[in-house]
Amino acid sequence: MYSTRVNDKWSAEDDVSLIENAHLERYSTCLWIFPNGMPCNETVRGRDFSGHLRDRHGVVGTPSSQHRCCWNGCQEREFNRDCLIRHLREQHLLWRWPCPTCDQDFTRKNTMFEHRDKNCPRRMA
Incomplete structure (x- = not known):
């Protein structure tokens, strides 16, 4: 059965x-x-x-x-x-990493982590 309770254990x-x-998976x-x-035009999963x-x-x-980008x-x-x-x-697959606290988008996961941990205006102290 579907539950509407909040998952207290869910984290950033x-x-x-x-x-x-x-x-x-996309x-x-x-x-x-x-x-x-x-063009190749093959459909390929991200992984x-x-x-x-x-x-x-x-x-x-x-x-x-x-290698040159073709x-x-x-x-x-x-x-x-x-x-x-x-x-x-x-640049081409447009992978983005939103900050789980303020939703600002980043192109790199490590940049998002740095923002989240040090610069996010909504960061928990």
């Missing part, structure tokens, strides 16, 4: 985990451009995007190996592999 960390899981269309000029880039688009090598319309420079994946999540 639970909020963050819920948001992260939503990013990982499906997005890959707009990576193949050498023939056509599978790194593997998709590796297997379908050749984004392989060491974490510091250089997302449709992207004019960015080359990135090392790990920064490219972060760039895709932040």
Whole structure:
């Protein structure tokens, strides 16, 4: 049966985990451009995007190996592999991390944590 009682044990960390899981489970269309000029257009789950880039688009090598972002319309420079994946999540897949206290959005989880813990105007003392 459905309960309307408040969960006293729910925390801000639970909020963050819920948001992260939503990013990982959400499906997005890959707009990576193949050498023939056509977009990939494959639907990929967030948690599978790194593997998709590796297997379908050749984004392989060491974490510091250089790759150009071939997302449709992207004019960015080359990135090392790990920064490219972060760039895709932040700029093209639009992963956002809202502060669980004030709802301000951040593109990076660690930036949201820093804001929440040190700078949030609604931070608990």
